[in-house]
Amino acid sequence: MAFVQIIDCKTDRLDDLNRLMDTWAEQTRGRRTAGHAVVATDRADTKHVVEIVEFPSYEEAMRNSSLPETDRIFREMVALCDEPPTFTDLDVVRDTQFNKAVAVRVLDELAKGNLGVIDECMAADYRDHDYGSEGDAVGAAAFKERCSGYVNAFDFSFAIESRLADGDEVALRWTWNATQKAAFMGVPSTGKSVVGRGTTTFRFKDGMIQEGWWQWDVMGLMKQLGMMPG
Structure with missing residues (x-):
């Protein structure tokens, strides 16, 4: 079953956050299990940033989390945010394109x-x-x-x-x-x-x-x- 993780955070350092994501993507090439990621800002509150990351399964997401680069980038991400990010884990039950x-x-x-x-x-x-x-x-x-x-x-x-x-x-x-x-x-x-x-x-x-x-x-x-x- 496909798996999606939603990460919510508050930051006004979006450019730094994007650079951080680019660094992680480069350093985990060939090993990461994430297949698709979207970063979006809330139109009503531009400091509210949402990242949506898709994985083939929950197990693959856990493999991704165990990468040392993922842990390091997460700690750097926390430093960019006004408060600790929150995570929502979702099992996909319908995916209509x-x-x-x-x-x-x-x-x-x-x-x-x-x-x-x-x-x-x-x-x-x-x-x-x-x-x-x-x-x-x-x-x-x-x-x-x-x-x-x-x-x-x-x-x-x-x-x-x-x-x-x-x-x-x-x-x-x-x-x-x-x-x-x-x-x-x-x-x-x-x-x-x-x-x-x-x-x-x-x-x-x-x-x-x-x-x-x-x-x-x-x-x-x-x-x-x-x-x-x-």
Whole structure:
């Protein structure tokens, strides 16, 4: 079970606190078990600083606490605070990352032939960069037209191999398994089963997908369909 620790403190030395965290991160490289940390200030009281640190489990958090650098940095942190920090230990019972869920849903629904998901999840001025196509598709309607070529020509599914989120972007690494059922780019239906691998990165704004980048093995697909020599 994932574990989160919340550290509350009072200090007006935020720059020093950030430098302290940078020092700890550098000195514990390759040994720390913390996977994500956020430092935030209270808008109503800028001296109220909250640090949120995520770990894979409580046991991993305890391993992290046992590092000599962690103990030393903690003592230096106490010296920066107006009063001793307080700790809240939390076992995570739900972790919903909304942008990730939307990104995966778009690929799943496209595989079902549901082009309506584009209107639901993508901004009207969405811009699509597909390195397997000529030029960008500008606007949700243009992207829908681009997708319809694949939906009409193949029965397919996406197997999501990994999903990563950073700020307002989500990156998906996937395997595309498809069977040709109709003509595609001038190639008559072959009935062949093909496999494609690639990544898609979506940029979100206000909960909608604003921009997308597709990088995949176009040459591999063409070879499998007989559009070019193997």
